[in-house]
Each structure stands twice: as C-alpha cells, then as structure tokens.
Amino acid sequence: MIELRTPAEIDEMRAAGSFVADVLTELAAASAVGVNLLDLDRLAHRLIRARGAESCYIDYHPSFGASPFGKVLCTSVNDAALHGLPFDYTLKDGDLLSLDFAASVEGWVADSAVSLVVGTPQEEDLHLIEVTKQALDAGIAAAVPGNRIGDISAAIGEVARSAGFSINTDFGGHGVGRTMHGDPHVPNDGRPGRGFPLRAGLVFAIEPWLMQSTDRVFTDPDGWTLRSMDGSRAAHAEHTVAVTDDGPLVLTAR
Numbered sequence: 001m002i003e004l005r006t007p008a009e010i011d012e013m014r015a016a017g018s019f020v021a022d023v024l025t026e027l028a029a030a031s032a033v034g035v036n037l038l039d040l041d042r043l044a045h046r047l048i049r050a051r052g053a054e055s056c057y058i059d060y061h062p063s064f065g066a067s068p069f070g071k072v073l074c075t076s077v078n079d080a081a082l083h084g085l086p087f088d089y090t091l092k093d094g095d096l097l098s099l100d101f102a103a104s105v106e107g108w109v110a111d112s113a114v115s116l117v118v119g120t121p122q123e124e125d126l127h128l129i130e131v132t133k134q135a136l137d138a139g140i141a142a143a144v145p146g147n148r149i150g151d152i153s154a155a156i157g158e159v160a161r162s163a164g165f166s167i168n169t170d171f172g173g174h175g176v177g178r179t180m181h182g183d184p185h186v187p188n189d190g191r192p193g194r195g196f197p198l199r200a201g202l203v204f205a206i207e208p209w210l211m212q213s214t215d216r217v218f219t220d221p222d223g224w225t226l227r228s229m230d231g232s233r234a235a236h237a238e239h240t241v242a243v244t245d246d247g248p249l250v251l252t253a254r
C-alpha cells in the first residue's frame with residue numbers, strides 16, 4: 001500500500017533525515033586506511049544510542065536471510081555492491097567503500113548511502129562513484145508531482161547507460177515511512193510515463209548502484225553481502241526524498 005504523508009508528517013521526518021545524514025558524514029570522516037569495518041559499525045551504534053534512535057538493520061530478518069542482520073550499518077567494500085555485512089576487515093589504501101545506513105528517530109525512518117575511496121583513489125573508481133551520484137541526482141530531479149515512478153527510473157537508467165554501465169534492476173528504491181521498506185518500489189531503470197503517479201506526500205528512497213563491468217551479482221557465503229559476479233567494483237548512492245508541491249525535498253541531504 002502506498003501511503004501519503006501530510007506536510008506536518010514530512011516535517012517530523014526531517015529529524016530522522018538529518019540524523020542519518022550526520023551519521024554518514026561522521027562515518028565517512030572516520031573511514032581511513034587501517035580502520036576496521038567493525039569499528040565503523042560500533043561508531044554507528046554509539047551514535048544511535050546517543051541520539052535515542054533505533055536501528056532499522058540490527059533485527060532485520062527478511063525471508064531470504066538465514067538470521068537477523070545483527071549490525072547497524074552496511075559496509076560494502078570493492079566488489080561488494082549492496083547489503084555488506086560488516087566483518088573483521090581492515091580498510092586498505094584504495095578500497096572503495098559504500099556505507100548504507102537507516103535509522104528510526106521519533107517513529108520515522110530515513111535511509112541513505114554514500115560511496116567513497118579510502119586513501120589514494122583510482123580514476124575509474126572516482127568515475128564510477130561520480131556517475132552513480134549523477135544518476136541519483138537525475139532521479140531526485142524527476143521526483144515531482146505530475147511525473148510517474150517510471151520517470152525517476154528512466155532518469156537514473158539514462159545517466160548510467162550513457163556512461164556505459166549496465167543496470168541491475170533486482171534491487172532499487174522503496175517507500176520509507178514508519179518502516180524502512182514500503183511501496184512504491186523505485187526501479188533503477190524503466191520507461192518514462194509509466195508506473196505510479198507522483199504526488200505531494202510520497203516519501204521514498206532513491207538508490208542507484210552500479211558495478212564497473214557487469215549487472216549480475218551473487219550472494220556471499222555470509223548470507224547477506226551481494227558481490228559483483230565478475231569481481232569488478234561497485235558504488236551506491238541513496239537519499240530519502242519527499243515529493244512536495246515545491247519540488248523534491250531531500251530529507252537525508254548532507
């Protein structure tokens with residue numbers, strides 16, 4: 001079911017949005033050569049407790065998961081694209097790290113992700129990250145009343161394909177509200193003018209993710225982490241966005 005939020009509710013959702021944005025800013029600043037992924041998860045956990053927020057991930061247990069996620073942060077390194085389960089790994093020079101974080105503050109959820117390079121970047125990694133961000137920006141720009149979900153999807157897909165990337169549409173954006181995952185689904189490619197009509201009050205995450213040279217993934221033996229089929233690197237960019245009569249409102253803007 002697709003739910004519409006009142007302007008007052010969207011106003012309430014700003015607290016979750018700015019908290020998630022601030023946590024990602026702190027985590028990005030803390031991501032450096034020699035830092036362990038488990039340290040980043042612990043830092044996120046401390047920030048959650050200090051704010052009196054609730055993790056959306058720690059008890060997350062979808063039908064495909066063998067057990068609850070158990071961490072509060074997704075850390076996807078290099079060929080890991082999505083849902084990276086933090087493990088005992090120390091970041092190395094040149095690692096491409098994606099951080100995906102969702103939390104609930106005062107009953108409302110926000111969800112956001114960012115990719116960065118730790119230490120000395122390779123040009124092709126910076127390009128992948130940049131195109132992924134441009135795809136997110138294009139998707140956000142299309143999130144206006146009168147458009148349809150397909151216009152967001154098409155805008156994302158156009159940026160990615162123009163840059164020569166193929167797109168996996170198995171995982172994409174989703175409605176965000178009292179819980180992390182709701183309707184509508186926001187695919188990362190599609191046809192303009194199709195799908196659910198956008199109107200003020202819709203709140204959803206838009207989250208393009210791209211891999212260097214494939215659109216296929218497999219699940220790591222940890223049961224969660226999705227890795228590129230060919231070992232190429234991946235990037236992810238995500239914001240929680242409210243459709244308003246004044247245009248798209250990025251609740252998780254950093």
Ligand code: MG
Pocket residue numbers: 100101102111112113238
């Ligand atoms: Mg997310």
